[in-house]
Amino acid sequence: MEQTLSAINVAPTRGGAAGLTSERLDEIQALLDERRAGFSLESPFYTDDDLFALDMRAIFGRHWIFAGSIAEVPEPGDYITIDLGPYSLIVLHDDDDGVTVLHNVCRHRGARVLTEESGSTGNLVCGYHSWTYSPSGELLHASAPGEIDFDKNCYSLKTAHGRVEAGLIFICLADEPPSDFDDTAEIFRPYIAPHELAGTKVAYQQNIVEEGNWKLVMENNRECYHCDGHPELACSLFPTWGLTDGLIPPHLEEVWERNKTAQTALEQRCRRYGLPYEVVEQLDTRVAGIRISREALDGDGESFSADGHRLSKKLLGDLRDFRLGRCSMHLQPNSWFHLQSDHVITFAAFPISAHQTLVRTTWLVADDAQEGVDYDLETLTHTWKQTNLQDKAFVELCQQGAASPFYEQGPYMKSEYQVEAFINWYIQRMREHVA
Structure with a gap:
């Protein structure tokens, strides 16, 4: 029987295509080489278990991945667990106000050490045989009757890289993380820092499992062609x-003029307060691809509500005006963000299998904002709860279509240029890894 990627070790630190038969490698190489620019991917990229395993190795095993915000682990000892395909990680707020990232695999017989999505801990105790680890992963306790020659120093939890940038937590499983993330962080830090995410708290978190490949989740996010x-x-x-001008359909011409007027007013306010707003778009021209800008919202221009009015009475950080639209950021490969003056929404896509993805949405408000006094939780979350459910349905329709024997690649429209950029970024990274 031909060995498949799903049946071999997919550790990110091993050789690029180790374990693949030459025939299977040739098939995947051909799919990558024959990628048709400006068109959706061929069906196997969305449905094939071998390609999913390669995605986990080449993309999620090598690049910086958004894991959450510091508001999710506000105190030392607080943790979240992140599952990425075959990987399980513990992200722990450490005593130095950074994060320690540990593989959630006991060094005794491989049991999960922490089984909750989040919590607070001192030492980490495996529930199977009570092997006990320090918060930095050292094995502290593994006593058993009759054991003599047992060196605990050889059995620490395995570690991964972690960093906090402007209150956002990123992890990387590679031995040597891509170095250009430093430059990407320099780009987004001035946009995000005024919101002071370290001074926020989690108002609500929504987890949705979408029956779709992670790339379809990201493609759906990267365009508004479907926003009707x-x-x-x-x-x-x-x-x-x-x-842009020249692409506006007749029924949206009035909206387009209103958008331009609102954007001009927003940019004037940003200059007044010294806030960056310019579009920086490097989605497929760097390894740590990014798009960031500050853009106007409709109505009152303050937040994601029925009339654009603020959803929390508390301004974030040192912001001095509610009418600052949204700071929108897209990062490759798995995240997007909306930062308003009154609250922040973070989104992360965590692959489960070739046809399942966990989408985690987290709403952050000022840490002194009181539910029922400064904000109503249902009103705060309504727009994006509904939008996420609608997006889930769209992604699942695409997954069903990609599995059809009659699926054929279709062209991206001009307004879907960010989808093309995401796919181009993905193909570049996969080619590098397979090569």
Whole structure:
């Protein structure tokens, strides 16, 4: 029987294509080489278990991945667990106000050490045989009757890289992480820092499992061609996002003019307060691809609500005006963000299998904001709860279509240029790894 990637060790630190038969490697290499620019990917990229395993190795095993925000682990000892395909990670707030990232695999017989999605801990105790580790991963206790020659120093939990940038937590499983993330952090830090995420708290977190490949989740996020399917979001997000003069359909011309007027007013306020707003777009021209800008919202221009009005009475950080639209950031490969003056929403896509993805959405408000006094939780979360469910349905329709024997690649529209950039970034990274 031909050995497949799903049946071999997919550790990110091993050789690029180790374990693949030459025939299977040739097949995957051909798919990558024959990628048709400007068109969706061929079906196996969305459905094939071997390609999913390679995704986990080449993308999620080598690059910086958004894991969460510091508001999710506000105190030393607080942790979250992250599952990425075959990998399970513990992200722990350490005593130096950074994060320690540990593989959630006991060094005795491989049991999960921490089984909850989040919590607080001192030492880490495996529930199987009580092997006990320090918060930095050293094995502290593994006593058993009759054991003599047992060197605990050889059995620490395995570690991964972690860093906190402007209150956002990133992890990397590679031995040597891509170095250009430093430059990407320099780009986004001035945009995000004024919101002071370290001074926020989690108001709500939503986990949705979408029956779709992680790339379809990201493709759906990277365009607004489908935004007519988001009636709640369209109340505050201009449906002309991604369009330019010359591409505006007649029924959106009035909206486009309103959008331009609102953007001009927003940029004047940003200059007044010294806030960056310019579009920086390097989605497929660097390894740590990014797009970031500050963009106007419709209505009152303050937040994602039915009339664009603020959803929390508390301003974030040192911001002095509610009318600052949204700071929008896209990072390759798995995250996007909306930062308003009154709250922040982070989104992360965590692959489960070739046809399942966990999408985690987290709403952050000022740490002194009181539910029921400064914000109503249902109103705060309504727009994006509904939008996420609508996106889930869209992604699942695409997954079903990709599995059809009659699926054929289709062209991206001009407004879907960010989808093309995401796919181009993905193909570049996969070619590098396979090579």
